[in-house]
Amino acid sequence: MKGVGYAVVLCALAAVQVKAAGDVSLEVPKKRAAFEPASGDTAAEKCTGDRIVCGSCTSVMVCSYGKENVGGYECSSVDTSRPYCTGKGVCSVTVNAACETESELCPAGNLAYPDPANCSEAVFCDASKKTVKMSSPTSNYVFNFTAQSWSLKKTAADCFQVNCNAAGQLNKWYAYKPDPRLSIFCGTSGPMIFECGENEVFVEGKKACEFACSKSGNFAYPGDTSRYYMCLPTATGGFQLFEQSCLPGLEFDDTKHMCVVPAPMIPGNSAS
16 A cells, blocks of 8 residues: 555656646636635624624624624635625625625636735636636746746746735736736725736836737727837847828728728718
8 A cells, every 4th residue: 555655646746747847727716715805895794792793705703792803714714615604604605795796806707817915826707707716736836817827937026916905005006017918006995907908018107008019010009090000020029119100191990900091981871
């Protein structure tokens, strides 16, 4: 039996070594573990008479006869399949109606986003923008939003974190350095994640999203068909951005990626 156990350990180590060679795909947990900033919990309760009540959407609070909070615990720490607190401090698979709110960490649904405070954790946002917490396979991996996977941490810069609870962080914006399409805002209720549009990145100095070249070609200029962006490759492997104008009488066609003669308006042929 000792030989069998030794072989199992060797196989496990070999599997870890294979994974370490590249990215590890995300696996959305089947058992839901809610993740929300504690200060943003709308279902927090106080000790009013019962000695066991819900302290929040996901935690149980223990009260004394003197109506004082003497302790508590997260439901997911006891049973991951019952992460929600309902009724008189009962952990359940069903979320309390008062807790059915969209997460501020979810710009969109059906995508994973970083946990701003921990680069080795992420949250999967479902279609209704409710979150499922996920952790990396080992501490050597960090969340990769672009690849939607876990990537091996090679340098300290690969781990980008923002602690919105630290002093002086309130009302500050941060570009998410690993993928500046995302930005993090430290609000009064905790961190909030925003996502720029296609071909845009967040510029901290301007606190806004701006066009950025990610590949060569011509691209539409927002709100002005007489102009367009041109992205040309550089010798270092990047791209340089140029703002161009169409010739008089032409307008930029985003489908053809060039300036064209605008289609003539046919009298009486309006959309109904």
